[in-house]
Amino acid sequence: MGFEFDRDSEVVDNGASTYSAQLSGGWLIGGGLNGGYQLAVIANALRAASPDRPDPVVMSAHFMAAATEGEATIHTRMLREGGRLATLSAELIQNDTHCVSATATYGDAAAMSTDVATMAGPPDIPPVDACLSAELAPPGLRSAAPMLERLDLRLDPSYAGWARDQPSRSGVIQGWLRFADRREPDTRSLLFAVDALPPVTFDLGLPGWAPTIQLTAHVRAIPEPGWLLVRHATRNVAGGMFEEDCDIWDSSRRLVAQSRQLARLPR
């Protein structure tokens, strides 16, 4: 039933604040399951554990071991609730390995103040039809990334030269994103969207996947239906690691999510 993203991120309540999930190989990328997909699964467990405050406001996650296709268990714990926010922790365990440790503050996005005084504006980018579909990616890249089949991703050609060995070396990747089956975005899917594009290191001429060490995402509004505009940029590449910031604007041009991750440089 329903959309791929929802079907593949379902959790089953096992009682005692513990949930199980069947992680789907459809979200593999570069040999491991996409980190944002794992956050979306964790978010289903946390939403079940926090029914009165169903939306992620901020989630921080440390990725300690690669998760792969198959069963996983998510242990949740309510750390503190009161007022408009609740803070919970979650551990994603697979085959006795602690893969992800996440902590999240949840709230009710529909009840948040509607004031907006944001200074940031969306980046300049060509319209969807003038951007490059991921279907044009090199076959080697696509076969290593079944997740791409689940997305309709249109990359800004200014920062997609890496696909023909001409990276811009700006440390930027940006594009339009939606699910291939037209599932509309919501607060939970934004946790996936902040980690869905190729790593900005592609644009620095460093092919290869970049394992996330830690990622923190802020979800700042319920996104409007339609395309998301996703921009990734890095400013600090050093010591074998790089920081990658992500901004996401919805179809109303509102900045609905921001994230920052620390990742290892590809070898």
Add this chain to the structure above:
Amino acid sequence: MGFEFDRDSEVVDNGASTYSAQLSGGWLIGGGLNGGYQLAVIANALRAASPDRPDPVVMSAHFMAAATEGEATIHTRMLREGGRLATLSAELIQNDTHCVSATATYGDAAAMSTDVATMAGPPDIPPVDACLSAELAPPGLRSAAPMLERLDLRLDPSYAGWARDQPSRSGVIQGWLRFADRREPDTRSLLFAVDALPPVTFDLGLPGWAPTIQLTAHVRAIPEPGWLLVRHATRNVAGGMFEEDCDIWDSSRRLVAQSRQLARLPR
């Protein structure tokens, strides 16, 4: 003995991966203990729990309740270690209240790769002697912030107009920072420094302290001795919350730390 920062952030090993600390009122600001000070205390517990990997690489923290002067307990847990990194969690508990939940990835900063390919450069700022000392802050502000006595903080006058009710409304605060007693910076004190300046909301014409909901800090290098150049900026003010990014450059003009926090707007 020693410096104020070290003396006030000491922990005592109580066994069973649990530590106690005497939180000092010297780091109060706006009625609560500074969040960065709490991270520095937690970092002492984590360093004791991770002797082979003594430096924070990335720490994420959710602030759930205000901590105040007095005894606190830090429970630590090793989540995963192996290779060059270890990931640990810590809970700071005071009077049976869970104040802070932190997770951190630790490593050995001295053993990290020495490559640097950072694109970011330090911001333009007048020299130290042309900046404004926090000693010039309004008496009402200073009395609410005993922490300022422990710092030598020189604010860029371009973004300090709020002290005379003329905020620049840029959403920026930047300045030179060192400890008043000349304790030199290290990887642990950077966790304090990312949260030491007044909130950027001062520069937006919003006086009042802004409680941090969540903060993630990346520590990217061992800082050189001398002044730190600290820049805070916000781009997204909405829904009663704002994001605040911090960059810290050391005296060699290297970008040694970055952080992002989500905080509540002052009422």
